[in-house]
Amino acid sequence: MRQAIPFLLAVAMWTSSAMAQSSSLQFPASIEAGTAFSVPTSGSGPATLYIVGPGDALQRKFQLGESIAFGADDLHNAGHYLAILAAGSSTQSTQFDVVASRQPAALSFLAKPSRLPVNLPNGVSGVAYIFDVFGNLVLQPQQVSFELSDESGAEQTRTADSHDGVAWVRMNSASKAGSARFQASDANVRATRIVQEVPGEPCAIHMMATPATGQRVLLQTEPVRDCNGNPVPDGTIVTFTETYAGRQSTVDVPLKRGIAQTELPAQAGALISAASGVVLGNEIRWSAR
Amino acid sequence: MTQILKRSTVTLLAVPILAVLLLSADTQPAVHVAPMNTVGPRPVETQTQSSVIRDYLLAWQSMNAALSENRVDVVDASFVGQARERLINTIREQQNIGIRTSYQDKSHNIKVLFYSPEGLSIQLTDEVEYDVDVQNGDHALGSQPVHARYVVVLTPTESKWKVRVFQGGTP
Numbered sequence: 168m169r170q171a172i173p174f175l176l177a178v179a180m181w182t183s184s185a186m187a188q189s190s191s192l193q194f195p196a197s198i199e200a201g202t203a204f205s206v207p208t209s210g211s212g213p214a215t216l217y218i219v220g221p222g223d224a225l226q227r228k229f230q231l232g233e234s235i236a237f238g239a240d241d242l243h244n245a246g247h248y249l250a251i252l253a254a255g256s257s258t259q260s261t262q263f264d265v266v267a268s269r270q271p272a273a274l275s276f277l278a279k280p281s282r283l284p285v286n287l288p289n290g291v292s293g294v295a296y297i298f299d300v301f302g303n304l305v306l307q308p309q310q311v312s313f314e315l316s317d318e319s320g321a322e323q324t325r326t327a328d329s330h331d332g333v334a335w336v337r338m339n340s341a342s343k344a345g346s347a348r349f350q351a352s353d354a355n356v357r358a359t360r361i362v363q364e365v366p367g368e369p370c371a372i373h374m375m376a377t378p379a380t381g382q383r384v385l386l387q388t389e390p391v392r393d394c395n396g397n398p399v400p401d402g403t404i405v406t407f408t409e410t411y412a413g414r415q416s417t418v419d420v421p422l423k424r425g426i427a428q429t430e431l432p433a434q435a436g437a438l439i440s441a442a443s444g445v446v447l448g449n450e451i452r453w454s455a456r
Numbered sequence: 457m458t459q460i461l462k463r464s465t466v467t468l469l470a471v472p473i474l475a476v477l478l479l480s481a482d483t484q485p486a487v488h489v490a491p492m493n494t495v496g497p498r499p500v501e502t503q504t505q506s507s508v509i510r511d512y513l514l515a516w517q518s519m520n521a522a523l524s525e526n527r528v529d530v531v532d533a534s535f536v537g538q539a540r541e542r543l544i545n546t547i548r549e550q551q552n553i554g555i556r557t558s559y560q561d562k563s564h565n566i567k568v569l570f571y572s573p574e575g576l577s578i579q580l581t582d583e584v585e586y587d588v589d590v591q592n593g594d595h596a597l598g599s600q601p602v603h604a605r606y607v608v609v610l611t612p613t614e615s616k617w618k619v620r621v622f623q624g625g626t627p
Binding site for chain 1: 497519523538542543545546549550553555557559569570572573574576577579581588590592597598600602604607609621622623624625626
């Protein structure tokens with residue numbers, strides 16, 4: 168009997184090994200995410216299938232000779248996977264891919280900057296990453312449409328082909344200040360961002376001077392606008408300068424309701440100017456009246 | 457110019473950027489990085505080049521530590537967003553099944569494809585060779601050499617670049 172034990176063990180090991188050898192692991196090389204599929208097996212006896220990858224890990228216990236069925240929800244994270252079939256003491260392994268669905272379901276859309284001056288060429292950029300319904304990056308080329316529309320309804324449209332899941336464009340900011348809608352779309356998927364387009368620098372400054380009480384002169388600008396006619400935001404500084412007898416007096420005044428105003432000493436013959444940033448307005452030679 | 461990084465002193469001197477990383481690792485992969493001078497639309501500054509590659513390679517180490525020990529706590533160091541969620545879910549699945557997997561990267565062939573105009577994301581591909589070892593308790597289920605192409609998106613965080621998308625496939 169003692170002599171028979173090693174023999175029986177050897178038979179058992181051979182049987183287990185032969186069982187695994189007779190089975191074969193026939194995974195498709197590539198499976199689209201969210202697709203049901205089945206893997207036929209051969210042989211007999213209990214076995215366990217492990218599927219591992221950075222994106223998922225699962226285990227199936229089954230009988231060799233049966234097909235292993237996977238539902239649409241079982242494997243949906245795109246990635247490269249290793250499948251290991253363990254039957255008795257032997258294992259077989261294979262590798263396969265789960266690839267993203269071809270149908271885009273979401274766009275990760277980044278529009279920058281969120282605030283910029285009007286009429287700036289290539290001032291705003293849009294980057295869209297394309298994902299399927301499972302959050303996998305859709306690597307097949309897609310045509311993404313980008314549309315930037317201002318409050319008046321004026322639109323710019325551009326299309327860009329995606330490469331490895333990403334498409335991008337640069338667009339000009341509109342000439343009209345206000346909230347602009349920046350939209351990316353691919354098939355039926357859309358993502359919208361709001362971009363604030365603010366007036367640019369003052370285009371010109373026109374100042375008027377009138378006598379004020381107490382030997383002073385009242386200086387007041389006309390509404391200050393940028394070169395596209397948009398009112399320059401309140402708070403923008405206008406600098407009034409009075410030059411008289413070799414001396415210079417300067418006053419910085421923020422715009423209020425689009426207008427800057429101040430008073431300076433009324434000196435006959437004084438030269439008064441106004442400026443904002445790099446824009447110089449008109450000059451007035453004050454004469455006593 | 458092509459950079460090929462191996463465990464040689466000469467190469468380390470030539471490319472000091474990754475020297476610290478390579479010297480600190482137990483088993484260092486060979487790393488090949490394609491030149492980034494044509495990457496667009498935003499030019500990749502030298503400092504950004506080195507930090508992106510360094511942080512991406514560290515992400516492999518973090519992933520290996522996370523999956524080989526089923527440790528969720530090491531994931532946040534290198535992963536964010538969708539990639540982080542998937543890795544954590546995989547760790548939980550491995551815990552449920554009772555397995556551990558190690559990913560020992562042997563070589564990387566990295567090519568940066570896209571650096572966004574505002575510098576908020578960078579995309580690269582990596583043709584990587586690595587060994588996967590699967591353990592069920594103390595029982596080795598198998599080991600396989602893998603050659604795969606990963607598409608990776610990294611985004612900047614406070615201190616480093618972190619992996620946001622990590623998607624493998626057959627090259």
